[in-house]
Amino acid sequence: MILSDFANRFSEDAGIVRLMEDLGHAMADQQAGQQIIAMLGGGNPASIPQVQAVFQRTMQRIVTDSERFARMIGHYGPPQGDKAFITALAESLNRQYGWGISADHIALTAGSQSAFFILFNMLAGEFGDGRRKQILLPVIPEYIGYADVGLCDDLFTARRPLIRTGPDKLFKYHVDFDHLQIANNIGAICLSRPTNPTGNVVSDEELARLDALARAHKVPLIIDHAYGMPFPNIIFTRARPIWNENILLSMSLSKLGLPGMRTGIIVARPEFIRTIGNINGVINLALGNVGPALALDLLACDEMNRLCKTIIQPYYKAKMQRTVALIHSKLAGLNYYIHEPEGAIFLWLWLPDLPISSRELYQRLKVRGVLIIAGEHFFPGLTADWPHKQQCIRLSYAQHDAEVAAGIDIIADELKQLHGQITPASDQQAIGSP
Numbered sequence: 001m002i003l004s005d006f007a008n009r010f011s012e013d014a015g016i017v018r019l020m021e022d023l024g025h026a027m028a029d030q031q032a033g034q035q036i037i038a039m040l041g042g043g044n045p046a047s048i049p050q051v052q053a054v055f056q057r058t059m060q061r062i063v064t065d066s067e068r069f070a071r072m073i074g075h076y077g078p079p080q081g082d083k084a085f086i087t088a089l090a091e092s093l094n095r096q097y098g099w100g101i102s103a104d105h106i107a108l109t110a111g112s113q114s115a116f117f118i119l120f121n122m123l124a125g126e127f128g129d130g131r132r133k134q135i136l137l138p139v140i141p142e143y144i145g146y147a148d149v150g151l152c153d154d155l156f157t158a159r160r161p162l163i164r165t166g167p168d169k170l171f172k173y174h175v176d177f178d179h180l181q182i183a184n185n186i187g188a189i190c191l192s193r194p195t196n197p198t199g200n201v202v203s204d205e206e207l208a209r210l211d212a213l214a215r216a217h218k219v220p221l222i223i224d225h226a227y228g229m230p231f232p233n234i235i236f237t238r239a240r241p242i243w244n245e246n247i248l249l250s251m252s253l254s255k256l257g258l259p260g261m262r263t264g265i266i267v268a269r270p271e272f273i274r275t276i277g278n279i280n281g282v283i284n285l286a287l288g289n290v291g292p293a294l295a296l297d298l299l300a301c302d303e304m305n306r307l308c309k310t311i312i313q314p315y316y317k318a319k320m321q322r323t324v325a326l327i328h329s330k331l332a333g334l335n336y337y338i339h340e341p342e343g344a345i346f347l348w349l350w351l352p353d354l355p356i357s358s359r360e361l362y363q364r365l366k367v368r369g370v371l372i373i374a375g376e377h378f379f380p381g382l383t384a385d386w387p388h389k390q391q392c393i394r395l396s397y398a399q400h401d402a403e404v405a406a407g408i409d410i411i412a413d414e415l416k417q418l419h420g421q422i423t424p425a426s427d428q429q430a431i432g433s434p
Contacts, residue, residue: 006151038407039399041371043196044259045232045345046319046398050311051257054303058294072293079281080273081108085292088299089265096230096305099243101267107276108287109264112226112252117149118279119222119248119266124187125152133187134381135222138210139175141348141378141392143196143224156381157186163388169328171337171350173198175206182217188248189214192224194235194343197378197394201239201342208242215246220268222248227344232256233308234316235343245269253291255345256304256312261291316345316398323347323397323404330412334419345398348375350391355418357390364414370407 062068080086086106093099109115124133137146137158146156159180161173173195182189189210194201202210207223214221227234229241232255243249249267266276280287298304320341327338327347339348354361358374365372375392382389395411397404416422 009148009151036371037369037410038403039371040395040397040404040407041373042396043345044396044398045255045257046315048257048311048315051307054298054307055257055294058297061297062293068293072289075289076286077289077292078277079284079286080277081106081280081287082289082292082296085296085299088296092299092302092304093230093243093267095302097241097243101243104270105267105273107266107268107273107280108292109266109276109280110284110287111262112224112250112254112264113145113149114262115250115264115266116146116224118276119188119250120146120149120155120190121151122272122275122279123220123222124155125150131185133185136182136186136189137381138180138189138191139173139195139200139202140380140382141173141195141197141375142190142380143192144373144377146190147377147380158379158381160382160386165337166340169337170340172340173200175202175210177209180213182213182219186217186219188220188222190222190224192226193239194227196227196344197346197373197375198339198348199341199344199346200339200348201235201237204238204240211242211244211247215244220246220248222250224250226250226252227255231304231308232312233305234313234345236313236317236320237342239343243267248272253295256295256307258291258294261294262288263291263295319397319401319404320347322401323395323408326405326408330408331415333421334412334415345396347395347397349393349395350388351393351415352391353419354391354415358393359390361393361414361418365411368410368414370410372407372411 062072083103086103086108090101090103090106093101109118120135124135126132132152134157135155137156139161140158142158150156159176162176163171163173165171191202191210193207211221225241229235229239231251234255247268251265251267253261253263266273268276295304298307324338324341324347327349335351335353337350337352339350341347357376359376362372362374373394375394376389378394379389395407413422
């Protein structure tokens with residue numbers, strides 16, 4: 001069978017597909033009783049009992065209301081998304097931030113991955129006049145899921161960050177504005193805040209400079225708030241969300257604890273929203289109603305904000321602090337740095353003396369029942385060789401504490417073996433044999 005160029009793009013070995021396949025196989029192995037010790041690779045949020053209880057009660061109210069239940073499962077919604085939810089969200093954002101937006105400024109998508117497929121291919125790639133535009137990632141590493149959504153090659157161009165090390169084995173990426181030129185072939189600037197994979201929160205000052213650069217060059221600024229404000233608000237440092245008519249803001253219900261709902265959100269000026277709605281209509285016909293129905297009541301009474309501020313954010317901050325302390329304890333004596341954990345649900349570990357690539361380390365840990373993500377996948381658009389790309393790994397701390405601890409034990413053991421600090425168990429047995 002001969003496939004089109006479109007199909008062939010999805011026949012290649014995409015990092016995000018490999019990640020999801022590994023997670024799916026690991027879950028199946030775990031359910032079959034096979035040895036998967038720690039799944040530290042995925043982006044699945046934690047199941048927080050207090051949050052799950054709120055969702056369950058809300059769903060029960062909908063199910064027992066025959067009219068609402070019928071609307072939720074028995075009707076197509078408009079391509080822009082559920083109007084009641086969109087209106088409630090616009091009102092909530094206006095109450096919190098004074099943005100002055102309406103329902104015409106918001107569209108829903110089938111998850112944030114779908115949102116970025118739409119946005120990137122709207123703003124970059126091949127144009128009818130022969131031009132070819134790219135998405136500029138002003139500071140990398142960046143989200144693994146961006147890399148393969150383009151319908152043409154070389155959709156991204158990226159800039160290396162400034163790296164500043166600090167006390168307590170911490171470091172931080174910053175935008176290198178001295179080397180950030182906005183060329184004529186740039187269709188949009190994009191960053192995640194907090195950043196997946198690093199937990200970096202671009203400062204308010206850096207964000208203001210990026211916004212000014214984007215407006216000066218008449219290109220949109222895309223800000224990915226999948227882990228940011230107003231929900232799920234997994235941010236542990238000072239940060240202020242911004243929006244204006246040159247910004248396309250992406251949000252999601254997933255990291256609240258609703259990944260199965262697949263509800264992405266885009267806030268943009270109305271002409272963008274109309275185009276996104278048209279694309280939704282062609283690709284999806286209509287969007288799912290369950291996620292918006294579940295979130296509607298929580299938005300209207302500000303219960304969503306309470307959950308984020310009093311339960312979700314403190315829960316992850318405490319888990320982050322425990323995991324950082326554990327890494328410091330287990331990796332003592334090794335040369336490592338942790339990116340300042342300012343948000344999201346990951347820790348980004350830099351291993352400057354790693355004697356193998358992070359992809360090889362991933363394979364070695366996978367054999368031992370620990371899933372991480374190799375750093376190489378998080379540098380889309382950076383074509384120049386940079387050893388740093390092979391020296392980093394991403395760890396999720398959203399799993400149960402015992403699973404996280406078991407995984408870090410094995411990671412530490414593997415790293416110490418690689419550096420000759422300890423002898424592998426198989427070699428020890430051989431040495432002690434008669």
